[in-house]
Amino acid sequence: MNPADLTAITHREQEARGRHRCRVLCCSSTACLASGGGAAKDGLTRAVKLHGLEKNVQIVNTGCMGLCSLGPMMRLEAQGEPDTLYQRMTADSAHQVVDEQLVPYFQPGHTPTEAESEVGAHDFPHLRASLSQVRLGRGLDEHLLPQDMPFFTRQKKIVLARAGLIDPERIEDYIAHGGYTALAKALTQLTPEQVCAEIQASGLRGRGGAGYPTGLKWNHVRKADGPRKFVIANGDEGDPGAYMDRTLMEADPHSILEGMIIAGYAVGAQHGYLYVRGEYPVAVKRLEKAIRSAYRQGLLGDDIFGTAFSFEVDIRIGAGAFVCGEETALMASVEGQRGTPRMRPPYPAQNGLWNAPTLINNVETYGNITAILNEGAAWFAGIGTEKSKGTKIFALTGKLNHTGLIEVPMGITLREIVFEIGGGIPGGRQFKAAQTGGPSGGCIPAEHLDTPVDYESLKALGSIMGSGGLVVMDDASSMPDVAKFFMEFCVDESCGKCVPCRVGTVQMHRLLEKVTAGQGQAADLQKLENLCRLVQRTSLCGLGQSAPNPVLSTLRYFRHEYDALVANGR
Amino acid sequence: MADVTLTIDGQPVTVPAGTTLLKAAAQLGTAIPTICYHEHCTANGLCRMCVVEVEGQRLLQPACLVPAAEGLRVQTRSERVARSRRTIGEMLAASVDLSQAPELQAQLADYGADPERFPEAERRARPVIDDNPMYVRDYAKCILCWRCVQVCAEDAQYTFALSFDGRGYNTQIGTFFEKPLPETACVFCGQCVGVCPTNALKPKREWLLEQGQTPDEIMAQTRSGRRRKRG
Incomplete structure (x- = not known):
């Protein structure tokens, strides 16, 4: 493989695309598959076959399109027509799309639109009516989804730019969308120092939640001494309600892989591990396929792009422990040990996997790398706020009209996310609080809705950016109940190593x-608060240190609810 | 290695770089209480009893792990430290039977801990495991200091007979698939019994004596056992 081969693959892909007048993209992320996406796609395939349109209509499996609560989603791309988005698709409605839209579209007499004339619609004399002129039968209009919804227009997609538009299982599709050009550029034009400098200049910070400057971390590992070094991608997402990493891994596995290979080059590592939680079988399957095809194309293995740089990547699958998202526990798990954290420092950059210097980043962090190298650090630094650059993916869940996966620029207000993108609170209820950062985070009450979403602002409010779970609660929710829920989670997920977390979480839950x-x-409230402080300041790892946060944050903003429970009982 | 000078409770002390705060304090004659720490085991800093205040650090730091560094200012018994140790002791007392752990009892008393402060906890009540002629395992007394697992593994014996089971509050030391010890790799070296701080692991003879058996009765049992084996 050399950089010119990427262009050749892109041309081949475009030619193949041109042979089909029509493409139907079917979301095949876990969310849409769970709501019946597989059956809908089968229905579509049958209907296309029934009408003999296989040669004209290409059916593509893609990753997440975003609006998971309205899934299964599909997107119809017909040449010369604006794209059409569909929601809540079933086998029947997919049949209807073919009967009422695709069949007329391919009928003789279709007047080509201007755009079609440009692409040479004379090749398709049988085209009849524009899709928008086709009268839809009863029911199908309910499946149409306007694309000018704020849910779509208010987002800014960098990491998820290709999600929902490419087939995650085909490396060619990724390459045709600009894939692996950033790797080619890094390997053939930049030194490792320059790559690190570029990432540092971009202002990218860790997307796992803590927000450590990524470039700084890369430089630490680059400068660390050691005969071998490792790169790890942390895909062990586990906060309740959070599924950003899963979706990214399912929708665009190659972008993570490319980010990792670039990181390996930048820090001087020879080996990478993708750590994915075991509950994500679809993500694992697609990542495995991505790794295989990258090897086949020579993008992994020896002498990548004809340079002296060689890199291997393996997958390690978690066994269902939340604490393995903590970097030292994760590394223990990769080594085959019981997944328990250890004291830091030494940090992984000095002493990590098998005592070698190790770079460990969240998968979403790696997802940003290609865009930064392709578009430049200055471009990336132009997005977001002064200290938080770029975008953040959030899994928007809870009491909202539109829940799903969103990517928004840093600095957007919570109000915009909840009321514009999320479409507000259903059932005429009032917004009460948004919980970010899962069991390590806190809640943000209504009076702080106009806070910009960035690392510092959320921290100042007693919450954290976290990995991107955002759960919205309405006025029917009891905040002490919310705190109890998260504490129960921590009781279940404590590894049991240090005393404050092992016993303290149980005591707090009681x-x-x-x-x-x-x-x-x-x-009891006094005792609870004291315990929270103790567990916070004496626990061994981040799980214990942050386990009291949901309690402390609900006590901070909703103390009256606790007081009422204590005063009146229930 | 170069020496570093730090201040512990206002007193300057010079130690080789890399010395833990625990040892540096000992050099000054300051005892920091520890539970999981053992001279001959890898320190894990998991009981959190030895936490101290290090100036400039948000969190309390485990003295058994944190290395001394130039200019460090450490307080071994600040208000925050004392309160933390007291609560940690109270939580341990609420979850484990500490009746045969005199060192721990002394620490609880030293910090004015009230063992009844957390009445909501259920004690870990496990039956005594008596599956071999050498020692019994009474995990109701186990505070999970990890020492037995460590001496069974890379800290001493390289036998790897003992391991962990469960997680969180239900973590327990055990054997793989809960097999009786004679069916494991255990060679009955006794290292684990030697390092146990709470008498959760106890020589069988001692245990039988506690059960009210006389030395003669115990000897009779072993004699008949040996005869059975020979016959």
């Missing part, structure tokens, strides 16, 4: 149970 059952006393 106290919350007592309080929410209306059997608590003021002294």
Whole structure:
């Protein structure tokens, strides 16, 4: 493989695309598959075959299109027509799309639109009516989804730019969308120092939640001494309600892989591990396929792009422990040990996997790398706020009209996310709080809706950016209940190594149970708060240190609810 | 290695770089309480009893792991530290039977811990495992210091008979698939019994004596056992 081969593959892909007048993209992410996307796609395939349109209509599996609550989603691309988006597709409605839209589209007499004339619609004399002129039968109009919804227009997609538009299982499709050009550029035009400098200049910060400057981390590992070094991608996402990483891995596995290979070049590593949680079988399958095809194309293995740089990537699958998202526990798990964290420092950059210097980033962080190298650090630094650059993916869930996966520029306000992108609260209820950062984060009440979403602002409010889970609660939610829910999660997920987390989470949960059952006393609240501080300052790893956050943050903004429970019972 | 000078509780002390705060404090005669730490085991800093205040650090730091560094200012018994140790002791007392852990009892008393402060916890009540002639395992007394697992593995014996089971509050030391010890790699070296701080692991003879058996009765049992084996 050399850089010119990428262009050749792109041309071949475009030619193949041109042979089909029509493409139907079917979301095949876990969310849409769970809501019946497989059956809808089968229905579509049957209908296309029935009408003998296989040669004209290409059916493509893609990753997430975003609006998961309205899935299964499909997108119809017909040459000379604006794209059409469909929601809640079934086998029947897919049949209808073919019967009522595709068949007339391919009928003789279709007047080519201007755009079609340009692309040479004389090749297709049988085209009849424009899709928008086709009268839809009863029911199908309900499946149309306007693309000018704020849900789509208010987003800014960098990491998810290709999600929902390419087939994640075909490396050629990724290459045709500009894939692996950033790697080619890094390997053939830039030194490792320059790559690190570019990432540092972009202002990119870790997307796993803590927000450590990525370029700085890369430089630490680059400068660390060691005969071998490792690169790890952390795909062990586990916050309740969060599925950004899963979706990214399912929708665009090659972008993560490319980011990792570039990172390997930049820090001088020879080997990379993709750590994916075991509950993500679709992501694992697609990543495995991505790795295989990258090897086949010579993008992994020896002498990539004819340079002296060689890189290997393996997948490691988690066994269902939330704590393995913590970097030292993750590395223990990769080594085959029990997944428990250890004291930091030493940080992985000095002493990581098998005691070698190790770069460990979240998969979303790697997803940003190609765009930064392709578009330039200055472009990236122009997006977002002063200290938080670029975009962030959020899994928008809870009491919202539109839930799904969104990518927004840093600095957007919570109000815009909730009321414009999310479409507000259903059932005429009031917004009460948004929870970010899962069990390590906190809630943000209505009076802070206009806070810009960036690392510092969320921290100042007692929450964290986190990995991107954003759960919205309405006025029917009890905040002590929310705190109890997250504490129960921490009880289940504590690894049991250090005493404060192992015993403290259980104690805090017991106290919350007592309080929410209306059997608590003021002294219990006092004890709870004291325990929170203790666990925060003495726990061994981030899980324990942050486990009290949901309690402390709900106590900070909704203390009256706790007081009422203590005063009145329930 | 170069020496570094740091201040512990206001007193300057010079130690080789890399010395832990625990050892540096010991050099000054300051004892920092520890539970999981053992001279001959890899320190894990997991009991959090030895946490100290290091100036400039948001969180308390485990003295058994943190290396001394030039100019470090450490407080081994600040208000925050004392409160943390007291609560950690109280939480341990609430979850484990510490009746045969005199060192721990002394620490609890030293910090004024109230063992009844957390009445909501359920004690870990496990039956005593008596599956071999050498020692019994009473995990109701286990505080999970990890020492037995470590001496069974790379800290001493390289036998790897002991391991972990479960997680979080339900973590327990055990054997693979809960097999009786004679069916594991265990060679009955006794290292684990030697490092156990709470008497959760106890020589069988001692245990039988506690059960009220006389030395003669115990000897009779072993004699008949040996005869059975020979016959």
